[in-house]
Amino acid sequence: MAKTVGGLLAGSPALLSEAAHSVADSMNEVFLLAALRRSRRPADSRHPFGYGKERFFWSLLAAVGIFVMGGCFSFFQAVHALTGGSEESYDGYAAGLAVLGVALLAEGTSLLRALHQVRRQGGGPGGLRDPALRTVVAEDGTAVLGVTLAIVGMALHMATGQAVWEALASFAIGALLVYVAYWLGRDARDQLIGRAADPEPSHRIRALLAAQPEIDSVEALLTMQLGLDSTLVAARVDLVPGLDSEQVEDVAVRIKRSIAHIVAEADQIFLDVTDARTARRAAESPAATGERGGA
Structure with missing residues (x-):
């Protein structure tokens, strides 16, 4: 005024x-x-x-x-x-x-x-x-x-x-x-x-996933900031062969807790877990490679 x-x-x-x-x-x-x-x-x-x-x-x-x-x-x-x-x-x-x-x-x-x-x-x-x-x-x-x-x-x-x-x-x-x-x-x-989380917490999450003995490979890791103290984390991982359904569930729960512990703002965590052999067969299938069979 x-x-x-x-x-x-x-x-x-x-x-x-x-x-x-x-x-x-x-x-x-x-x-x-x-x-x-x-x-x-x-x-x-x-x-x-x-x-x-x-x-x-x-x-x-x-x-x-x-x-x-x-x-x-x-x-x-x-x-x-x-x-x-x-x-x-x-x-x-x-x-x-x-x-x-x-x-x-x-x-x-x-x-x-x-x-x-x-x-x-x-x-x-x-x-x-x-x-x-x-x-x-x-x-x-x-x-x-x-x-x-x-x-x-x-x-x-x-x-x-x-x-x-x-x-x-x-x-x-x-x-x-x-x-x-x-x-x-x-x-x-x-x-x-929709912006990804900062590189530093993303690197920590990827390192955590790679260090798990049950994980064969990390196929994808996506993050998005939902707010100041809220981050969505979605990961697709291939597990080592030989795990039954109960072991897979235990691994998924443990990994989610570990991610939430090292990245406090990660409050929405989603894991897509597959067996490594199943993933390889799917990748090598004719539908995935584009090959066609014929008589």
């Missing part, structure tokens, strides 16, 4: 761009709150794998909000400043710079808190697995950079009397917001389509 009032009083394109950015951030907070609440709902008959992907859907909506409300409006302000000019009121600009200074302190504090939360979750890319936290870090980071750009643009406008500096600042803010929106939207899209 303070940015909007200050931008209208000063007629500052850069400050109005930052005001639009703040409005977009506020709406995105509503989306993220909905994501946190709805993704915690338990699984039911309609959604047997749970609602973990709700986080990714609402993160996608947040990306659209950043693009439309923040980026496009900032571009509009940049074009308006270049084509129509602006009448500067140095009293209004002084108040606007004061508002941006307070905003920089607030946004910087919020960014530090978000980065502290990332470090608590392991730091680096692993600490940004949560799409809600990833969106918060992106928003706070762009907010700090956007406020800095607005301050520089307004200060140069006051010093030179050239509105082009604020136009450039507005354009830079818009480009920044569009980039962040694209980054968040692409990630949410990948998750909604």
